[in-house]
Amino acid sequence: MEISVVGSSDFVTGFRLAGIRKVYETDIEGVEPVVRAVLEDKDVGILVMHNDDVSKLPESLKASLNASVQPTVVTLGGSGEGSTNLRDKIKQAVGVDLWK
């Protein structure tokens, strides 16, 4: 399986240099269809995205990205919001905010 990266040109260049092949360079309008296509790709195990790109996606797609296990979505950058979704999930399941 492979890792896939979706984002702006600045975001993806470094990942190309690390050898990742499934790199999709796109502007902010084009993110949504690319993400939908990557979610369908059975050969992608991890999807890496920038937090700012994720936050601009429609809510329904955001929810399916959060819930998706294969591929697992890892978000980077922004204001350290990567753990917020997980934090909400913990609060919902356990009833206490354990991420503090």
Add this chain to the structure above:
Amino acid sequence: MAVQDVKPTRSELQDLQKRIKLSQNGYKLLKMKRDGLILEFFKILNQARGVREELDAAYANAVEKVNLASAVDGSFTLKSASFAVDAVPTIELKSTNIMGVVVPKIEGSDVHKALHQRGYGLVGTDAYIDDVADAYEILVEKIIVAAELETTMKRLLDDIEKTKRRVNALEFKVIPEFQEQVKFIRLRLEEMERESMSSLKKIKKKKAAQA
């Protein structure tokens, strides 16, 4: 089933008592499963928190390196070097079982490469580009670890929630309803007993009067 719909018979009472016992057993087991899952979750939570912090630090470092390289060499050189890399890191998904929850175990291979294995020419590039490649390889390693832990946490959380719902449903809905039905049948049976007793007494009185 509402209380009124129950047939007030002895066999129904026995049946209900069996079902209460079964539900209580299930309730105990599910409660233990929920507690076990939460314990497992706590173990992973601490690891995951550390990994998230490392991931953010690695990303900040990588961005700094890529900005530096594009300032020194220009983004065109950086891009052309990045297109030349041909060693693709792959990941392998295995699965392990934590209390009935299947969680993935992700292993990465060929992530960290030596300078000569990367594929871009050493003459046209400089140390800044090597630094970028290094930083991003470290970042990818951290991403793989974070992905495994976060997926495990997601799955555990889903299962904790599911188990919690089941435990609550049994504790607050199913078992109390059965108990209510048992109470109703007992009362009804007692009532019927009293009715038959009084009618027997009446018949006895009538017979005594006739004789």
